[in-house]
Amino acid sequence: MSNSGHEMIEEERSVFRGRLNHLFADWKARPFTPTENLFPSDLLKSLRQSGILDALLFVEEGGLGLASPSDRGQFLSLLLRRTGYLSLSLGRCLEGHVNVIRLVALYGTQEQRHTLATTSKKGILTGIWVTDGDPPVTIRKEGGLCRLSGIKGFASGVNEVGLALITATTEQEESVMLLVPTTDAARRQPGPGKLTGMQASGTGAYDFTGLTVSAQDILGTAGDYLRQPEFSAGAWRGSAVAIGAMDRLVDLLREELLARKRVHNPHQLCRIGDAMILQKTASLWVRQAAHAACDCPEMPSEEVTATVNLARLAVERAALELITLVQRGLGLSAFVKGRAVEQIIRDLATYLRQPAPDEALTEGAAWFVSHDWPEDCL
Ligand SMILES: Cc1cc2nc3c(=O)[nH]c(=O)nc-3n(C[C@H](O)[C@H](O)[C@H](O)COP(=O)(O)OP(=O)(O)OC[C@H]3O[C@@H](n4cnc5c(N)ncnc54)[C@H](O)[C@@H]3O)c2cc1C
Incomplete structure (x- = not known):
């Protein structure tokens, strides 16, 4: 350009x-x-x-x-x-x-x-629905067309999304992506059980059984969805969303302590200081991960993935610690239904359940066993 x-x-x-x-x-x-x-x-x-x-x-x-x-x-x-x-x-x-x-x-x-x-x-x-329900989504050739079968569970915005990118397993056991309309109300289902948080995300299930698609609906080639670094690097964006909820919890902690005239108590001041440290630490990690994912074409794919994986875990830890801190600082009022702080804590605790956290940590660690941080990350 x-x-x-x-x-x-x-x-x-x-x-x-x-x-x-x-x-x-x-x-x-x-x-x-x-x-x-x-x-x-x-x-x-x-x-x-x-x-x-x-x-x-x-x-x-x-x-x-x-x-x-x-x-x-x-x-x-x-x-x-x-x-x-x-x-x-x-x-x-x-x-x-x-x-x-x-x-x-x-x-x-x-x-x-x-x-x-x-x-x-x-x-x-549009939605990205890759988490399978029971049974998982498969795709089979049938004449000139393909027939889908199976359910996507945990489909966010199931009643709102009009077009979804889904994954399906072929007869050769390969994973392909498809871009398909998802406007058939009869195919929308409740998710596998009621989540304790994130209910406004309308996370349900969508049944693709019997839907016929053409080869033009397939996106890319088999295996593209799992191609790195895109597959893992995008996690920085999910972490950026989580920090938004952390920002809100920090604001609520300060506001409520101010309103109760408890803000100058040394124990509460420590909590506010610790909360700010957690918020900033998470934010710096996400900035680093976004930089690796968006702005470093020369960076080896494994390093991008490792950086984003560690950032994801750092944000998760900071957010979980912040939740405990806010609950301790505000006491029982953080457990009263109908209050913002109570709902945001439940939403955040649910939101933080992202796939395979152990693997993300150990994969990140495995790269850094034999590599230092690049100079501009120090
Ligand atoms: C509100 C909400 C909305 C969602 N929306 C969508 C959506 O729109 N589209 C979508 O595709 N998905 C969606 N999901 C699902 C989400 O992407 C994850 O799949 C889900 O949150 C994974 O959570 P989990 O804790 O069960 O993960 P898991 O990966 O099952 O992790 C649970 C624990 O098991 C460990 N573990 C993982 N794999 C193994 C293994 N092989 N052996 C031993 N231990 C293992 C992990 O390290 C962790 O300790 C949504 C989830 C939520 C909560």
């Missing part, structure tokens, strides 16, 4: 940063409403009206390519963090939407990019 092209994108990015800050201040000032099982459609609508959803799209479809950032991931990180602050549930869904845009940009055909852009421009979210 030419210099003037970069400058234009930089200018537009700063316009969107202003709009995001405005939207955030407006929503942050609203009173908390304890409607934890309602999908945050109004917040999604505000994001759409601000043009931010369109800006995430590919440049050739009229977007700004903000889902594939060239600014160390700063704008995307801020967007996800702010959304996570206002609604962890919407943050989860928005991160999925960004993930789909990235995978379609990497592996999709012109037609698939267009389908995705058209859906997104209508303000409809």
